[in-house]
Amino acid sequence: MKKAVMTNFKASVNRGEYASENVESWRALMETLKSSEEEVILQFGEGEYFFNEAIEVISNITIKGAIMNGEKMTTLTFIHPGSGIVTGLKIQPIEGVVSDTLTNVSFKDIQIQYATFDDTVPALTYEEEDPAKNYSLITLLRPYRHSYNEYSGLSNISFTNVHINANERGHVALNLGGIKNLIVENCRVEGSGYGNGIGVEYSEGVSIKNNIVHNTGRAGVQLYRGNKNVVVEGNRVTDWMQRYGVYHYFYVNNEEKVTEMFDAGIDSYGPHNDGIQILNNMVQVGDAYMDENPCNKKN
Numbered sequence: 527m528k529k530a531v532m533t534n535f536k537a538s539v540n541r542g543e544y545a546s547e548n549v550e551s552w553r554a555l556m557e558t559l560k561s562s563e564e565e566v567i568l569q570f571g572e573g574e575y576f577f578n579e580a581i582e583v584i585s586n587i588t589i590k591g592a593i594m595n596g597e598k599m600t601t602l603t604f605i606h607p608g609s610g611i612v613t614g615l616k617i618q619p620i621e622g623v624v625s626d627t628l629t630n631v632s633f634k635d636i637q638i639q640y641a642t643f644d645d646t647v648p649a650l651t652y653e654e655e656d657p658a659k660n661y662s663l664i665t666l667l668r669p670y671r672h673s674y675n676e677y678s679g680l681s682n683i684s685f686t687n688v689h690i691n692a693n694e695r696g697h698v699a700l701n702l703g704g705i706k707n708l709i710v711e712n713c714r715v716e717g718s719g720y721g722n723g724i725g726v727e728y729s730e731g732v733s734i735k736n737n738i739v740h741n742t743g744r745a746g747v748q749l750y751r752g753n754k755n756v757v758v759e760g761n762r763v764t765d766w767m768q769r770y771g772v773y774h775y776f777y778v779n780n781e782e783k784v785t786e787m788f789d790a791g792i793d794s795y796g797p798h799n800d801g802i803q804i805l806n807n808m809v810q811v812g813d814a815y816m817d818e819n820p821c822n823k824k825n
Contacts, residue, residue, distance in 0.1 A: 528565070529569055530568050531569050532569060535570065538573070539573075542641070543576060546578055553582075563586060565586040567588045568590065570600045570636065571592055572592045577604050580612045583614075586630045588632040600636050601638070603639050604638075604639070604647070607658070611638065611664045618704075624679040630682045631666070632683075637691070638664065638688065639691040640691070640692050641693075642693045648695070650720065650769060656720075662697045662701040663692045663698070663700070664699070666701070667680070667702060667727070674751065676752050678706070678728065684711075687712050693717045696720075697743075698723075699716070702725065702729065705728075705730075708731065708733070710724060716739070716740040716741050718743045720743045720769055721744050722746070723739040723766070732756040734758045738762050738764075739763045742763075742767075743768055744766065744769075746766040747791070748789070751795070751799065753802065756799070756801065759806055760807065762808045763809045766790075790809075
């Protein structure tokens with residue numbers, strides 16, 4: 527596998543510096559790599575790299591950070607109110623097959639986060655039309671028509687030893703869908719906005735193992751719909767349902783017919799989830815025995 531050292535990308539200790547340049551460097555690199563089917567490791571150096579627009583991934587790449595004594599030394603920080611890492615795939619037609627695909631994409635030994643400084647990525651407002659509902663830090667799926675039409679086109683996607691921190695911004699921290707052969711292992715996922723820490727739908731052959739999922743707006747791990755042959759094992763999920771229930775209370779239901787939210791720490795939700803194994807996980811609210819989820823209080 528070929529290795530590309532990311533010499534055209536600039537890290538900085540100054541907040542937001544080189545963000546536009548790094549976006550342009552990413553786009554140029556992806557255009558260069560599209561013409562080759564060779565698998566390439568994109569090796570970032572130490573430091574924090576800022577981006578002020580979403581970056582699209584292409585097939586056959588591994589995005590890798592620097593490691594020193596087991597510590598992640600590379601951070602990709604997104605400083606705009608929108609998705610950070612996306613696919614660029616088109617909406618799947620109602621009839622016929624997809625013409626665009628994404629395969630063989632890996633993330634290893636790296637931290638990916640939203641910025642919190644200067645309100646570059648705004649904090650949640652809990653207002654009905656909050657734009658944060660519409661974007662997630664990492665969105666590796668095909669856009670869909672908000673219906674129950676299955677979609678596909680992604681395969682062999684993996685996250686290994688990745689720290690994903692949405693810093694209570696946006697919707698889902700790690701939003702995944704339409705994937706055949708998906709691995710999320712030995713990662714830390716935290717700080718999703720209104721939504722889940724890890725959300726998966728319409729995927730097959732999924733392994734979610736040995737992750738720490740903490741401080742999520744809704745479920746820690748949610749298997750939403752249309753998933754097959756999934757193993758969720760050895761994960762530690764703490765402090766889920768921290769934000770979405772408040773939003774749900776005020777806007778999804780009116781005051782005359784309020785319903786409480788009871789999404790689980792690990793939640794197999796919706797229709798057509800088949801072959802699901804949830805094994806040897808630990809879920810916990812807070813640090814003390816009587817701690818409560820703010821969106822799911824005891825009576």
